[in-house]
Amino acid sequence: MTQTVTAVPVAPKAKAVRAKNPDGSALYPEYLPFYDPLEKVEDIGEFQHFDPGHRADPTLSNLLSTATKVVDLSPHVGTEVFGVQLSQLSPAGLDELAVYAAQRGALVFRDQDFGDIGFEKQKEIVRHFGPLHIHGWAPHPAGGSPEHMIIYDHADDLRVRKSWKGRSPVQWHSDQTPEPQPPGTTFICMLESPEAAGGDTLVSSSVQAYKSLSPRFRKRLEGLTAIHSNNDGVSQELKNNGEAAVMRRQELVQEHPVVIVHPVTKEKALYVNPVYTKSIVGFDQEESDYLLKFLFDHIAKRQDFQCRVRYETGTVLVWDQRVVHHSQTLDYPAGERRHAFRLTPLANKPIPAKVEEDDGECQRDVARAQLGLC
Numbered sequence: 001m002t003q004t005v006t007a008v009p010v011a012p013k014a015k016a017v018r019a020k021n022p023d024g025s026a027l028y029p030e031y032l033p034f035y036d037p038l039e040k041v042e043d044i045g046e047f048q049h050f051d052p053g054h055r056a057d058p059t060l061s062n063l064l065s066t067a068t069k070v071v072d073l074s075p076h077v078g079t080e081v082f083g084v085q086l087s088q089l090s091p092a093g094l095d096e097l098a099v100y101a102a103q104r105g106a107l108v109f110r111d112q113d114f115g116d117i118g119f120e121k122q123k124e125i126v127r128h129f130g131p132l133h134i135h136g137w138a139p140h141p142a143g144g145s146p147e148h149m150i151i152y153d154h155a156d157d158l159r160v161r162k163s164w165k166g167r168s169p170v171q172w173h174s175d176q177t178p179e180p181q182p183p184g185t186t187f188i189c190m191l192e193s194p195e196a197a198g199g200d201t202l203v204s205s206s207v208q209a210y211k212s213l214s215p216r217f218r219k220r221l222e223g224l225t226a227i228h229s230n231n232d233g234v235s236q237e238l239k240n241n242g243e244a245a246v247m248r249r250q251e252l253v254q255e256h257p258v259v260i261v262h263p264v265t266k267e268k269a270l271y272v273n274p275v276y277t278k279s280i281v282g283f284d285q286e287e288s289d290y291l292l293k294f295l296f297d298h299i300a301k302r303q304d305f306q307c308r309v310r311y312e313t314g315t316v317l318v319w320d321q322r323v324v325h326h327s328q329t330l331d332y333p334a335g336e337r338r339h340a341f342r343l344t345p346l347a348n349k350p351i352p353a354k355v356e357e358d359d360g361e362c363q364r365d366v367a368r369a370q371l372g373l374c
């Protein structure tokens with residue numbers, strides 16, 4: 001006999017839904033995306049970067065003075081901090097935010113007023129971490145502030161969703177690695193999420209991605225450099241939007257170390273990603289493709305050093321691009337609104353990891369040492 005299974009409806013009161021306007025309009029209309037195909041901006045150029053994390057009190061006493069709870073989202077990456085209002089942090093608190101983001105990769109703060117304090121105050125806070133990046137083609141608010149990169153997906157503007165047509169929207173990367181001095185401590189402020197679930201950010205520790213390789217393999221990577229380019233993104237923008245395409249800046253191509261060192265924590269991290277990294281310098285094409293494919297798979301598949309960040313209106317994610325990779329999900333129904341802005345401070349020129357015969361890393365890795373893998 002065939003049994004029929006019917007879905008059990010969840011009582012409407014029990015089902016959590018995220019904030020929406022009853023008439024379907026955007027919660028934050030002043031942040032709606034604006035595209036100007038004629039807009040041009042100058043590159044920031046070379047600058048001295050002093051990471052605010054260098055000044056931080058390692059006890060994090062300023063950052064966490066009001067914290068009620070701190071929850072690690074996974075052992076290697078991601079921490080949710082309760083009871084801290086980012087807009088109220090002192091300069092010393094922001095210094096500690098930098099070092100804590102570098103240590104944990106990604107920090108989640110909920111119920112923030114950050115989206116309500118205005119463009120100028122937002123930028124003043126985030127400039128603490130470095131000069132603000134302006135994206136080559138992503139939109140900014142109609143009311144100005146090109147530094148505010150708007151993330152927007154809704155039935156009234158499917159530009160981003162269409163750009164993923166026919167390919168997976170899950171693309172691990174660190175933002176803007178083709179910059180000569182790529183981003184460091186970065187902010188995303190969620191303004192409006194899809195109603196039920198979805199639109200999470202996936203985060204992977206690039207420090208643990210490096211550490212989890214065998215000592216001998218790590219040695220092979222140190223000293224290598226790779227070419228990063230945003231030419232795929234430029235081509236997509238031109239292909240998808242034709243005369244309406246936004247091309248504010250020149251195409252970017254840059255050579256960076258495959259393994260970098262964080263300027264403050266001194267942790268080594270894998271610094272290649274499938275969105276921007278094109279080839280290993282000095283390798284033949286087949287060798288480069290082979291190695292990069294392994295490294296990209298390693299970053300994407302190793303869920304033992306990943307976490308996932310769910311957002312509500314008012315959630316702010318602060319992450320350090322030098323120690324994690326991330327990806328969008330785009331898993332919610334097409335037409336629903338997801339709306340956020342990103343402020344992206346540029347940081348140091350990537351620092352190459354030093355090549356040493358025995359850096360002691362393996363002995364410090366208790367699991368490896370216990371298993372006799374050093």
Ligand SMILES: [Fe+2]
Nearest residue numbers: 173174175326
């Ligand atoms: Fe990104």
